[in-house]
Amino acid sequence: MDTFSRDDLVELIYKKDGxxxxxxxxxxxxxxxEKMLKTFTANIRLxxxxxxxxxxxxxxLIPKDKRDKYQICAISFTGTQSEQRMKTREDIMxxxxxxxxxxxIINFVRCYDKKQCSTFKxxxxxxxxxxxxxxxxxxxxxxxxxxxYQSVQSLNIKNLKAILFKGIKxxxxxxxxxxxxxx
Numbered sequence: 399m400d401t402f403s404r405d406d407l408v409e410l411i412y413k414k415d416g417x418x419x420x421x422x423x424x425x426x427x428x429x430x431x432e433k434m435l436k437t438f439t440a441n442i443r444l445x446x447x448x449x450x451x452x453x454x455x456x457x458x459l460i461p462k463d464k465r466d467k468y469q470i471c472a473i474s475f476t477g478t479q480s481e482q483r484m485k486t487r488e489d490i491m492x493x494x495x496x497x498x499x500x501x502x503i504i505n506f507v508r509c510y511d512k513k514q515c516s517t518f519k520x521x522x523x524x525x526x527x528x529x530x531x532x533x534x535x536x537x538x539x540x541x542x543x544x545x546x547y548q549s550v551q552s553l554n555i556k557n558l559k560a561i562l563f564k565g566i567k568x569x570x571x572x573x574x575x576x577x578x579x580x581x
Contacts, residue, residue: 407522418458446474536579
């Protein structure tokens with residue numbers, strides 16, 4: 399049985415040595431979370447709801463000949479104690495197993511004060527997560543929520559382009575296929 403806490407900031411889901419790992423970081427372990435997230439690189443960062451979930455678990459996001467050149471992750475906001483959290487975790491794990499993505503992050507902090515949302519970067523937010531994950535030679539972040547897009551954009555993260563997406567599966571795959579990241 400999962401134990402959820404309102405203090406949860408992020409849940410990191412990845413595979414190491416053939417084993418699926420899920421690590422939860424809280425307000426008390428912010429520094430540990432920062433240290434851990436800085437060890438990951440993602441060239442393609444996709445919001446979960448409204449972006450990557452437009453695709454099936456086994457759908458290739460980029461042509462097979464390019465797949466090994468890019469690290470891909472899903473980043474999803476859910477409530478800490480929601481059923482959606484468990485469903486999202488399970489789906490991210492399936493996408494990792496299929497090779498569609500390399501890792502996933504479920505984040506639990508979001509801005510609700512409209513005056514601050516465009517620059518919101520508190521620990522546990524998508525902007526905070528994006529600021530910690532390495533970009534490598536370049537990266538894109540695609541989200542369908544204006545507040546997440548704006549807050550990430552406001553940080554001017556080196557080598558990261560934020561894209562606001564309001565489309566369908568074929569539009570998403572076209573954007574990803576046309577990424578111009580030096581490898």
